[in-house]
Every structure is written in C-alpha cells, then in structure tokens.
Amino acid sequence: MGDSDEAAVAGWRRWALLAATIAVFGGLYLRIFTAPPPAGFAPPKAATPAMSGTGPFYRSQFLPNSTEQSVHSATAAEISGERLRAFWYGGSREGAPDVVIYTSVFSPLERRWGPERVLVTRESAQRHLQRYVRKLGNPAVGRDRSGRLWLFFVSVSVGGWAGSAINLMVSEDEGETWTAPRRLVTSPFFNISTLVRGSPLQFADGTIGLPVYHEMAGKFGELLRLDSEGHAIRKTRLSWGQSSLQPVIVPRSETDAVGFMRYAGDPPNRILVVRTSDAGAHWSAPVKTELPNPNAAIGSVLLADGSLLLVFNDAPENREDLSLAISKDFGNTWRIAHRFEGDPGSPRAQVSEYSYPWIMQDTAGDVHVLYTWGRSRIKHVHFNLAWLEGRR
Numbered sequence: 001m002g003d004s005d006e007a008a009v010a011g012w013r014r015w016a017l018l019a020a021t022i023a024v025f026g027g028l029y030l031r032i033f034t035a036p037p038p039a040g041f042a043p044p045k046a047a048t049p050a051m052s053g054t055g056p057f058y059r060s061q062f063l064p065n066s067t068e069q070s071v072h073s074a075t076a077a078e079i080s081g082e083r084l085r086a087f088w089y090g091g092s093r094e095g096a097p098d099v100v101i102y103t104s105v106f107s108p109l110e111r112r113w114g115p116e117r118v119l120v121t122r123e124s125a126q127r128h129l130q131r132y133v134r135k136l137g138n139p140a141v142g143r144d145r146s147g148r149l150w151l152f153f154v155s156v157s158v159g160g161w162a163g164s165a166i167n168l169m170v171s172e173d174e175g176e177t178w179t180a181p182r183r184l185v186t187s188p189f190f191n192i193s194t195l196v197r198g199s200p201l202q203f204a205d206g207t208i209g210l211p212v213y214h215e216m217a218g219k220f221g222e223l224l225r226l227d228s229e230g231h232a233i234r235k236t237r238l239s240w241g242q243s244s245l246q247p248v249i250v251p252r253s254e255t256d257a258v259g260f261m262r263y264a265g266d267p268p269n270r271i272l273v274v275r276t277s278d279a280g281a282h283w284s285a286p287v288k289t290e291l292p293n294p295n296a297a298i299g300s301v302l303l304a305d306g307s308l309l310l311v312f313n314d315a316p317e318n319r320e321d322l323s324l325a326i327s328k329d330f331g332n333t334w335r336i337a338h339r340f341e342g343d344p345g346s347p348r349a350q351v352s353e354y355s356y357p358w359i360m361q362d363t364a365g366d367v368h369v370l371y372t373w374g375r376s377r378i379k380h381v382h383f384n385l386a387w388l389e390g391r392r
Helices: 003-033 122-129 385-389
Strands: 058-062 070-079 083-091 100-107 117-120 135-143 149-156 164-171 208-214 220-226 232-237 244-251 257-263 270-276 287-292 299-302 308-312 322-327 335-341 354-361 367-373 377-383
Touching: 070 100, 070 135, 070 354, 070 367, 070 377, 083 135, 083 149, 083 367, 083 377, 100 135, 122 135, 220 257, 244 299, 287 308, 299 354, 299 367, 308 354, 308 367, 322 354, 335 367
Parallel strands: 220 244
Antiparallel strands: 058 377, 070 083, 083 100, 100 117, 135 149, 149 164, 208 220, 208 244, 220 232, 244 257, 257 270, 270 287, 299 308, 308 322, 322 335, 354 367, 367 377
C-alpha cells in the first residue's frame, strides 16, 4: 500500500470516528430532548392539620455540628413517624477537599435532632463514580412514586462550580442505607455544568422533575425529567442568558406551576418568576417580582389551603435578613408575614449571613424551615398553621 493509500485510509478512519462520535452524542441528545412531555404533575399530597384546639407554636433550634466546621445548603424530606431527615454539606470552607455530606433525623416527639452522620465524602464519591472528585456541593432530596428517597448531590472533577455534575443515590429504608452514587447524564456534550439546589417533584406518570441550573457560558435554569431509574429523558429550558439560577418549582395542579429563581444580573435585584400551564412543557419568560434578591437562593412551598409561602433574603444587596412572605394568589402579590432574622426592631446580630432556605409542610400540617446560619450552623424553624394564621 502506497503512502497516498495509507493517508486515505487514515483519513477515512478519522471521519468514521467523527461520524460515530456525532452519532453517539446525537442519539444521546435525542434521548434527552425528545421524550414526550408528561401527562401532568402529580397532585400534591394533602396535609392533615392538627386539631383546631392546638395552640399556636413557633420553635427554633440548631442542627448538630460536632465538628464545628463551616456548613451550608440544607435540604430535607419527611420520613416515617412524621420525622424529618435532613442533608447538608460541611467542611473547613465551601469547596474544600474535606467537605462531606451529612444527614440527621428530627424527632417531633422528642423535639430534637439526632447526631449527624457522614453520608458522602469526596473519597467515597470518587471510588463509586470511578473518576477524580475535587469537591462536593449542594444536596437535594425527594421521593419517587414508590416511596423511595432520591438524594442528588453536586460534585466537581475539574475547575469550579461551572464544571459540576449531578449524582444520584437511592434509599428504600428511609435513608438508613443507600445505593452507590452514580453520575447523571444531563448533557450530550461533556456532561458538565449542571447543578442542583431545588427539591425534585413528581409527575403523574411516575417520572421525576429535577430543577437544575448551569453556570458555564451563562447562568440559566432547566427542568430535567428523569425516568423511574433516574435516567434523563427530557429537559426544558426555564430561562436563558447570564443571570438566572437555582430554580425552585411549585406545582398547584396537574398543569399549573410557578418557578422562582435567584437573580445574578444587573440592578434592580429581584426574584425572578416563571410559570407553566402545560405541566412544564413550556414556560413563560422570566420576569422580575416585587421581592428583592441579593443573588441568593430561595425556598417556597404551597400549603394545603392554597397559600404560597416564600423564604428569601428581603434585601437587594446582602444576606443579613431572612424573611417569610405569603401569597394568596399564587405568587402575583406578596405580604411579609415574618422575619426569621434581621428584624429592624431587634438588636443587630453578629452573624452576617442567613442563606439558602428550604421549606416544606409535613403531613401533620406543620411547616419546617431550614437555613444556613452564618455558615457555622444549620437552623431549623418549626411552626404550625395556628401561628401562621396570626400573621396572614
């Protein structure tokens, strides 16, 4: 074979390899982007509020932090016995190699949290994922239709948060034991720059909706749809551009939902809102609400009575305040119901940051809020509807 023939064969092989690569990525693209839209959101499970004779209460306490390290980004799910299982990350600082993901359980009967337990370390994630892991980040937890807990968490192999990937672990025993983590395929090219913060939600067909966001070559939100095994089958853009991230999605019916996003653009700094009326197949363009947002995470929940609650930093420039707002018209108008931290009438605290709130209503009707308190503790606030009624 002459030199020209060898060159031709080498060239053909390069083109064949390129074609095969395009075919693989193209097939993955079609798999993620072209699955049919779901029939609708799963209807929210109705809470069973305590008897009307129960008096109002408002309680707060810190989650355990025996290592006295920096902690951040709490999430939780209700488990059997009306308990809560929380997850958060902690280490010497955000993004440090020693950051691990912790879990702890709250007992409503004892009104306290149990000791924290290390669930994921950088080394354990690296071993199971069979790839180098530089650091760990945000966890987010939810349930599937069969009752299993799904825990998502962020990992980074190269670079900063823009190089993140999302991993999934599943538990069938309320978080006592877990499957080995595996990396989700969320993008057909390189599979990086996908992060999670907001809680997953269920669709009526048993698939899972996971609000995610990207920080590479832009900041924007998406709704990722996963099948019952956690494989991505569809994703829908919530926003475009450079300034929206960390979506939180709250359905109110099979078709309607509202989404709130952190804003990272030019002033005025306001929480962004998007809406859908076709179960997330299409979303309205993001618009700014009346509520401030100092480039900070948000928490939201729809109560059984139809009221919408939002926990956020009620300031355009800093995280020295954390407030509770309530809406009776699904987010069109808001009223501040309470200030968890930073009340103007109270002495100024030494803590300079209250952030990353998470909120839920349990099956007894009570409301739970978790948030970062000065990066040194995770704070838990627990109140009932009788207390909230006095602030409507």
